[in-house]
Amino acid sequence: MPxxxxxxxxxxxxxxxxxxxxxxxxTRQLNNPTLAATSEYYMPFFQTINGTKxxxxxxxxxxxxxxxxxxxxxNITLNYTPxxxxxxxxILLAGSSAGNGGIFLYQQPAESAGGITAAGITATAVVSCCxxxxx
Amino acid sequence: MAxxxxxxxxxTVQVQSLTDASPKQLINIGGISFTGTVxxxxxxxxxxxxAPTAPGTAIPFISDPTNKINxxxxxxxxxxxxxxxIIAxxxxxxxxxxxAAAQPGTINIGPGxxxxxxxxxxxTSGATIVGGSNAGAIGxxxxxxxxxxxxxxxxxxxxxxxxxxxxEVLVAG
Numbered sequence: 365m366p367x368x369x370x371x372x373x374x375x376x377x378x379x380x381x382x383x384x385x386x387x388x389x390x391t392r393q394l395n396n397p398t399l400a401a402t403s404e405y406y407m408p409f410f411q412t413i414n415g416t417k418x419x420x421x422x423x424x425x426x427x428x429x430x431x432x433x434x435x436x437x438x439n440i441t442l443n444y445t446p447x448x449x450x451x452x453x454x455i456l457l458a459g460s461s462a463g464n465g466g467i468f469l470y471q472q473p474a475e476s477a478g479g480i481t482a483a484g485i486t487a488t489a490v491v492s493c494c495x496x497x498x499x
Numbered sequence: 500m501a502x503x504x505x506x507x508x509x510x511t512v513q514v515q516s517l518t519d520a521s522p523k524q525l526i527n528i529g530g531i532s533f534t535g536t537v538x539x540x541x542x543x544x545x546x547x548x549x550a551p552t553a554p555g556t557a558i559p560f561i562s563d564p565t566n567k568i569n570x571x572x573x574x575x576x577x578x579x580x581x582x583x584x585i586i587a588x589x590x591x592x593x594x595x596x597x598x599a600a601a602q603p604g605t606i607n608i609g610p611g612x613x614x615x616x617x618x619x620x621x622x623t624s625g626a627t628i629v630g631g632s633n634a635g636a637i638g639x640x641x642x643x644x645x646x647x648x649x650x651x652x653x654x655x656x657x658x659x660x661x662x663x664x665x666x667e668v669l670v671a672g
Contacts, residue, residue, distance in 0.1 A: 369515040376576075376669065378538065379505040386505070390540055392669075394578075397611065404514065406525055427612075430512065432528065446606035457618045464531060466618035469510070470606070477585045477609030496512065496526060 366400035370428060370498055372471060397473050399428050401498040410495045412440060412487035423499035425479040427472040433458060433465025435491035442468050445482040453486070456493075465493075475499065506574060506671055507532040508617065533574055533619055535671045543580065544668040576669040578613035584664045585609055613667075 374397075378390035403422035410419070419431075425447055433440050433456040443453045456466030472478050485493060510528035515521075579586050586608050608614060 367517055369517055371513040371515065373511040373513065374508060376506060376508045378540070378671075379507070381505050381534070389504075392542075394613075397613070400517070406514075408526075430526070444606075448607075449605055452605075454616055455618075459619055464619055467510075467528065467531065467615065469615040469617075470613075472609045472612035474609060474611070478607035478612055480606075494526065 365402070367402050368400075368404060368498070370399045370401055370404070370471075372397050372469075397471055399471060399473055399475075399498060401428070401475075404496070404498040406496045408494050409434070409492045410485070412485050412489070412491050412493060414488055414490070416443065416484050416486040419483040419485065419495055419497065421480075421483060421497050421499075425475075425481050426483075426497045426499045427475050427479050428496065428498040429468070429470045429480050429483060430494070430496040431456065431468045431483075431485070432494045433467075433491075434463050434493050435465060436460065436462045438487060438489050438491045440465075440491065440493055441486040443482075443484045443486060444470075444480050447479040447481055451482070504536065504538050504671065505532060505534050506538075531617065531619055533617065533671065535574075539668065539670040541668050543665045545665055574617050574669065574671040576613065576615045576617075576667070577608065578667040579608045579610055580665045580667055582610050586664060586666055588614060608666075 372394065374394040376390065376392040376394075377388055378392075379386045380389045405420060405422040411417075429444065431442050435458050437458050439455055439457050441453050441455050443451055445451045454468060456468060459465035470478075470480060480497075483497070485495075508528075508531060510526075510531075512526040512528075514523060514525045516523075577586075577588050587605050588608055606614065
């Protein structure tokens with residue numbers, strides 16, 4: 365039985381900057397996708413190491429994984445293993461200022477298909493990133 | 500090329516306790532934005548061409564050999580619009596020069612699920628990507644070696660009727 369409800373409120377706004385005033389050519393409300401979960405790991409300032417540090421997932425398979433690079437200088441690499449797949453990675457760039465780095469977000473509204481079974485962060489220094497995982 | 504688009508998603512994650520019904524906001528990603536030059540957006544992209552039981556089977560995605568989306572896409576968003584079928588997204592993920600060659604990563608996306616990779620810039624100075632020039636981007640439109648027009652982001656169904664499965668797709672660079 366789920367204990368928590370994780371709701372993503374999100375909207376894309378895409379603007380054509382070739383015109384002035386710039387019109388919004390796409391506005392997309394994602395309609396609050398929600399995951400009913402029982403366990404969660406949330407670390408607003410996860411500290412990386414010079415190397416790879418595993419993310420302690422709250423369950424064998426998580427259906428939501430959010431990672432954001434909070435560092436203004438160092439890139440980080442997210443390594444994740446999809447269910448039934450092999451480990452892969454994606455680079456999350458440093459932001460122009462602290463807290464504005466790259467984002468990875470994987471969310472399933474039901475715990476039935478997909479999922480991630482392992483994850484870790486590779487960095488070359490101790491930097492902060494925000495991590496949420498739930499199942 | 501001068502920037503022609505600006506993408507500004509607002510993202511907030513709320514975690515609500517189902518035991519005491521007192522919601523609390525844990526994450527507010529806020530107004531991250533990206534300024535780019537090219538955009539592919541299809542709110543109902545037909546997933547086709549893949550065998551129903553072959554995850555990762557390539558399908559034509561962007562067939563333009565001139566790589567309108569560039570060799571790399573800092574932003575990729577794919578959402579499964581089907582209510583029963585599963586789709587598999589395969590992304591070629593470039594690595595820094597000197598590291599391992601880019602490898603495809605495949606992840607299943609269940610009904611209604613999605614994946615978002617959003618980097619606020621197209622790259623950083625001093626970094627070189629195998630098969631591309633933009634750190635942090637996802638290889639797109641050319642092979643990791645840069646000599647092919649192979650489609651590097653592929654959608655393939657693994658269940659359901661492929662002719663009736665659609666995904667929302669946004670790629671920008």
